[in-house]
Amino acid sequence: MSLIAQRLTSSALARRVLNSSFAAALTTPHGVDRYVEMIDPLWSSTEIRAEVTEVERKTADSVTLTLRPNSLFNGFKAGQFVKLSVEIDGIRRTRCYSPANSQFRRDGQIELTIKVDPNGLVSPWLLANAKPGMIVQVSQAQGEFFIPLPHPRSILLISGGSGITPVMSMLRTLTERAYIGKVTFLHYSFTEDDVIYRKEIAEIEEKYEGIRIIRAYTNADNGDLQGFFSREHLVAADKHFAEAETFLCGPMPLMDGVRAVFEAEGISDRLHLEQFAAPTRTVATDEATGTLTFGASEVEVENNGQTILEQAEAAGLTPDYGCRIGICNTCVFKKDSGTTRNVLTGEIDSDEDVNIKTCISAPCGDVSIAL
Amino acid sequence: MSTATATKPAVAAAPTSGKKLTPEQIEAFGKELDDLRARIVADLGEKDADYIRDIVAKQKKLELTGRALLWAGWFPPAFVGGVAALSLSKIIDNMEIGHNIMHGQYDFMNDPAYTSKNFDWDNTIHADSWLYTHNYIHHTFTNIYGKDHDAEGYGVMRMSEEQPWHPIWLLNPVFCGLLQTFFQWGTAIQEFETEKVFKGERTLADLKPAFARFKEKALKQALKDYVLFPALSGPGAPFTFAGNALANLTRNLWASSVIWCGHFPEDVEIFTVAETEDESHAEWYYRQIRGSANFTGSKTVDMLSGNLSHQIEHHLFPDIPAYRYKEISVEVKALCEKYGVPYHQDTMVNQLLSVYKKVYKLSLPDSFWTKSK
Ligand code: FES
Numbered sequence: 001m002s003l004i005a006q007r008l009t010s011s012a013l014a015r016r017v018l019n020s021s022f023a024a025a026l027t028t029p030h031g032v033d034r035y036v037e038m039i040d041p042l043w044s045s046t047e048i049r050a051e052v053t054e055v056e057r058k059t060a061d062s063v064t065l066t067l068r069p070n071s072l073f074n075g076f077k078a079g080q081f082v083k084l085s086v087e088i089d090g091i092r093r094t095r096c097y098s099p100a101n102s103q104f105r106r107d108g109q110i111e112l113t114i115k116v117d118p119n120g121l122v123s124p125w126l127l128a129n130a131k132p133g134m135i136v137q138v139s140q141a142q143g144e145f146f147i148p149l150p151h152p153r154s155i156l157l158i159s160g161g162s163g164i165t166p167v168m169s170m171l172r173t174l175t176e177r178a179y180i181g182k183v184t185f186l187h188y189s190f191t192e193d194d195v196i197y198r199k200e201i202a203e204i205e206e207k208y209e210g211i212r213i214i215r216a217y218t219n220a221d222n223g224d225l226q227g228f229f230s231r232e233h234l235v236a237a238d239k240h241f242a243e244a245e246t247f248l249c250g251p252m253p254l255m256d257g258v259r260a261v262f263e264a265e266g267i268s269d270r271l272h273l274e275q276f277a278a279p280t281r282t283v284a285t286d287e288a289t290g291t292l293t294f295g296a297s298e299v300e301v302e303n304n305g306q307t308i309l310e311q312a313e314a315a316g317l318t319p320d321y322g323c324r325i326g327i328c329n330t331c332v333f334k335k336d337s338g339t340t341r342n343v344l345t346g347e348i349d350s351d352e353d354v355n356i357k358t359c360i361s362a363p364c365g366d367v368s369i370a371l
Numbered sequence: 372m373s374t375a376t377a378t379k380p381a382v383a384a385a386p387t388s389g390k391k392l393t394p395e396q397i398e399a400f401g402k403e404l405d406d407l408r409a410r411i412v413a414d415l416g417e418k419d420a421d422y423i424r425d426i427v428a429k430q431k432k433l434e435l436t437g438r439a440l441l442w443a444g445w446f447p448p449a450f451v452g453g454v455a456a457l458s459l460s461k462i463i464d465n466m467e468i469g470h471n472i473m474h475g476q477y478d479f480m481n482d483p484a485y486t487s488k489n490f491d492w493d494n495t496i497h498a499d500s501w502l503y504t505h506n507y508i509h510h511t512f513t514n515i516y517g518k519d520h521d522a523e524g525y526g527v528m529r530m531s532e533e534q535p536w537h538p539i540w541l542l543n544p545v546f547c548g549l550l551q552t553f554f555q556w557g558t559a560i561q562e563f564e565t566e567k568v569f570k571g572e573r574t575l576a577d578l579k580p581a582f583a584r585f586k587e588k589a590l591k592q593a594l595k596d597y598v599l600f601p602a603l604s605g606p607g608a609p610f611t612f613a614g615n616a617l618a619n620l621t622r623n624l625w626a627s628s629v630i631w632c633g634h635f636p637e638d639v640e641i642f643t644v645a646e647t648e649d650e651s652h653a654e655w656y657y658r659q660i661r662g663s664a665n666f667t668g669s670k671t672v673d674m675l676s677g678n679l680s681h682q683i684e685h686h687l688f689p690d691i692p693a694y695r696y697k698e699i700s701v702e703v704k705a706l707c708e709k710y711g712v713p714y715h716q717d718t719m720v721n722q723l724l725s726v727y728k729k730v731y732k733l734s735l736p737d738s739f740w741t742k743s744k
Contacts, residue, residue, distance in 0.1 A: 028591045028600055029491035029498075034484070038431060047483065085481075090420030092481035322507030325652070327489045327689050330507055342654075345409060354481050355488065357541040 010071060019081070035369060041135050048072045052134040054110060058196050061116040062162065063127045064100075068109045069138055076110070078173035079166040079247065083139035084112060088125050092137075094353040095122045098196070098249075098274070099141075101172045110138075113196055114163030129247025143273035146245070147174075151175035153181045154160045156238050158229075158258060162190035166274055167249055168197050175208050183211045184244070185235040190231065190253060191220040202345030212238075229257040242267050249274040276289040290365035295336055297371065307343060308333075308358040312371055319358065319371050320324040326360035331366065333358055338367030374575045390708060392657065392659045401653020407702055414598060415479050418629035419692045423477050426467055426674075430517060433460035434493075437618065438600060444610025455586055458621035459675075464493040465626055466677030467693065472589050474506060477689045484609045495559040495590035500581065504561050511599050514634060514644045514662030521634065522641060525550060525557060526566040529733045531641045541702060541736030547727075551631075555622035559589055625675070632722040636664045637729050640717055659686035660707065664715035673697060683714065685743070 008014055017023060023032045042051055050073070054066035077080065081098040101111040116123040136165045147155065147170055147310045155174070161168040164187060174183060190193045193214065205213045217223035225233050234241050242265060248258050255273060262271045288305030294312060301315045309331050312319050322330035326344055332355045339350045340361040348364070349356065360371065392400065431581045437457030444558045469492030471477070477485040491498040504520065512518035524530035528547050529540040563580040565597075567573040596615040598681040601608040624626055642720040647658060663682040673680050673696070681696035691699070709712040717725070732740050 022599075025591065028595050029493065029588070034427075035435070037429060038428075087480075090417035090480055094481075130560070136419070216423060272383075295540070320659070322503065323511040325511070327510055328502070329473075329478070329690070330502060331474070332488055333480070341676040345405075345412075347412075355478055355486060 004367070009036055009040045009043050016112060022144075029063060036053065040099045042068075042070045044070060046072075048138050048140065050110075050136050050138050052130060052132055055130045055132060057127070058113070059194060061118075061129055062113055062196050062243075063116070063126075064111060065112045065126070065130055066111050067136065067138065073110075073138065075108070076103055077146035078169040080141040081145075081147035081274070082110070082141055083168065084114075085137040085353075086134075087124060088121065093122050093351065098169065100165040100168040100172075102176045103169065104173060104176055113162065113165050113168075115196070132137075132262050140211060143274065145249070145272060146147045146170075147245070148248065151179060151181060154238075154240065154244040155181060155183045155243055156244040156246040157185040158237075158246060158248045158250070158254075159181065159185075160229075160254040161194070162196065163248075163250035163274075164253075165249075166198055167247060168200070170247060170256075171204060171211070172200075175204055175211065177286075180210070182244075184238040184316075185211065185212070186214045186216060186233070188218060188250065191217050192222060216277055229254055229261075231261050234258075234261060242270070245270055245272065247272045247274075263320075272283045282318050288363075290338075290363060290367065293366075293368040297369050303363045303365070303367070305362060307360060307362050308340070308356075308367070308369060308371075311359065311363075317371065321359055324359045327359050329357065331357055331359040334370040335361075336368040336370055339364040340368075373559055383505060392712070396710055397647075397657050398651070398653045400712065401651070401656050404653075404656050407699065407706075408688055408691070410701060411688070413512060415692065419477070419695075420480050420482075421661065421709055422692070422694055423468070423472070430460055430463040430468060433457070434464065437614075441611045441614040442607065444604065445607045450610055454479050454517050454617045454621070457614065457618035461493055461618055462625055462675055463624040466620060466629070466679065467674050468492070468677075469494065470677045470679075471693045473501060476692045478601065478690070492589075493592070495555045495585075495589040495592045496561075497559070497584040500559070500584050500588075502564045504558070506689070510686065512647075513646055513659055513686060514640065515647050515658075517644045520561065520564065521630075525534075525561055526564055527557070528730065530635055530729065530732070532737070532742055533641060533643070534733075536733075540734050544727075544730050547730045551624055551627040552620065554627040555619065556589075560584055567663075601732070608644075628719075628723060629676045629679050631726045632666050632719060633679055633685075635729060636717070636722045636725040638713070639664050656687055657712065659683070659705075660712055660714065664685070664717070664722060666717060668719055668721040672719070680719075697736060 006318065008220050009018065014149060015155035018032050018036060019118060024191070027035060031045070033046065034045050042049050048069050050067040052065050052067040053068050053228070056064040058064050076099055081096045081099065083094050083109050084097050085092050085094040085240065087093070097112040097114060098108040101109070113128050114123050116127045145166060157170060158368045165285060167185070171183065171185060174251060187195065192198065192215070201213055204211060214225060215223045216225035218228055225236060238244060246262070248255060248271060259268070259271065262315075264266050268365070288303045290303045291300055292308065292311055293300050293318060294304045297317055299315050299317065302313055304311060305315070309321055309324070319333065320330050335354055335356045338353050339348060340356055341348055343360050343362050382498070403522060418498055435451050437460050440449045440456060444453055469490065470486055472490045473487050473492070475487035514522045516522055516531050520526060522531055527550055529536070529543050530563030548706070562580050564573060568575060568578070596619065597612060597649045600615060601612040606609040625725045642658060642662065650658065660683055663686045665683050667679050668676070668680050678693035678696050678715055679685055679699050681693070682697045684696035685693060687703065688699070703716055
């Protein structure tokens with residue numbers, strides 16, 4: 001039923017009709033989406049919804065989702081990330097993940113591998129609950145981490161742990177497009193069993209001569225390299241690393257290590273990196289620290305501990321407000337990132353992409369708000 | 372003048388408003404309400420998300436059924452059924468869905484479709500205008516005469532003794548009837564505060580932004596209900612037109628009745644600007660309770676009223692999912708008893724009778740009845 005409905009609603013004619021101003025006038029003020037989704041849950045004219053088509057648990061602490069986004073999704077460049085939203089206990093939670101598949105995948109589906117953070121909320125939930133047929137939301141692809149065009153002649157990919165996903169996408173995209181340059185891929189994991197794409201990597205290694213794979217294990221000695229990243233590792237992976245463009249994604253210590261070596265060599269401009277900061281779980285203190293960024297107005301102020309509304313006004317902005325006691329919702333703006341404290345209840349909110357009442361929220365550390 | 376006063380019984384005495392609490396008692400009372408609130412907020416989750424989604428699903432089905440039946444409106448049973456379904460759809464859309472979502476009761480879900488800032492309802496009042504007149508003005512300054520425009524009878528009724536009598540108020544019952552009949556249009560232009568233009572307190576130019584909002588929203592609503600859907604019915608257009616008008620009327624009468632019960636019954640208190648200056652958070656709670664009234668009824672009545680049958684709880688916690696007010700009311704009532712705070716509650720019929728009594732009473736010059744204060 002829903003598949004037939006989806007065929008129907010995604011046909012060119014149906015789209016024309018459903019997106020027409022006539023349909024909008026008939027369904028005002030709620031809009032067409034609200035009714036079409038009764039037969040096609042993937043349909044939306046504003047939101048990229050995706051259906052989970054496959055769920056795989058490649059390692060004990062990761063889960064790989066294949067998603068079929070609706071037609072609003074514009075695709076991605078290998079290395080970029082999307083924001084994935086899922087609803088947990090009635091609350092929509094949003095996290096960033098990089099697709100790991102080739103950007104030219106024919107069926108337009110995207111594959112996200114999620115490493116489970118046992119202290120986290122979204123990843124353990126997905127590990128336990130993700131199943132085919134589930135509807136989730138994704139954002140358009142974002143980020144500057146991708147291989148530039150024309151492609152460099154020599155490419156060095158370095159990743160650690162779950163940082164493999166954007167790099168895997170690059171590798172798959174390059175092989176699929178019969179890239180003729182040289183590719184070296186240096187990957188770090190605890191042991192062999194922790195390499196999320198172990199099977200796929202072995203297949204690529206076998207199939208493509210121009211691609212060299214180096215496995216480094218920090219907690220086992222059966223890899224090509226042992227221990228943590230060092231200059232020696234770099235040289236062992238690619239003697240001519242200085243001539244390559246390097247793409248790096250992984251945990252903080254690895255990133256810092258690689259960055260230091262590249263700086264010492266004076267070739268930092270050849271290093272491209274993607275940083276996945278774990279969501280900050282700040283504890284509220286009485287001290288006001290950090291920077292408060294008003295994204296839409298491009299204004300930044302030093303956090304002085306007052307409410308966001310007060311700080312915005314002090315910075316010369318004039319955001320809407322009403323009651324100023326947290327009941328009327330006039331002062332609601334979207335928080336892009338950071339932790340805030342409800343000054344009435346002391347409640348802490350670390351979620352990203354959520355609406356907050358600025359009249360009763362004070363920043364704890366760096367906060368960015370769409371105001 | 373004084374002779375008339377003497378012959379009238381003291382109908383306006385407020386029997387339930389007992390002695391005032393001391394500042395310490397008010398603060399302690401407020402603290403207990405804060406604790407209650409924190410407990411409920413911590414418990415919000417899937418149950419609430421499921422509830423509102425389920426209501427929306429039902430409302431959509433009613434709406435589609437109503438429109439479909441009215442399409443065949445020349446056939447009397449279809450006409451009756453269509454009006455009933457569409458009336459229910461509009462009532463639920465406005466009361467349990469729109470009013471409550473626009474209060475931010477479901478903002479915690481982070482779902483754009485249920486967020487106060489994004490939501491709009493099947494009603495001629497523009498969402499932005501509503502957020503201002505209702506969420507901000509009415510809920511912040513509840514029943515403060517001179518600040519809460521609702522307490523001034525929306526500018527077209529005399530609903531408080533504070534409001535000086537004028538011969539025009541002889542028409543108070545007529546105004547009340549008209550406002551109830553055209554309630555969605557009344558609230559749509561409430562923002563204009565037209566009476567202030569007549570009094571010279573506002574100029575027409577002041578109304579510009581409000582008028583733009585009104586035009587944008589009201590035109591779309593009127594086009595849908597009174598042009599497009601009738602046109603789609605072809606020769607049955609008059610039936611669809613009439614059916615839509617009736618559905619809007621039913622919703623107007625019901626919504627205004629529910630709202631009248633919330634703040635206009637006789638024992639509900641009105642406050643002055645002076646006595647509410649520098650009010651603390653706890654004093655704000657205290658005023659919300661004394662300035663609101665509940666009515667009793669079945670579960671269905673609760674839902675159709677958007678749970679404004681628990682107006683008191685709504686005014687204490689306007690951003691907590693309304694279907695929870697029933698469970699909250701048990702504790703609120705107990706707290707009110709403990710502190711000796713009046714808790715106004717009666718059947719819907721009695722509350723409405725009390726309101727209409729007041730409408731008639733205040734239409735007369737003050738000398739015809741005894742002041743309550
Ligand atoms: S200004 Fe009313 S909730 Fe913030």
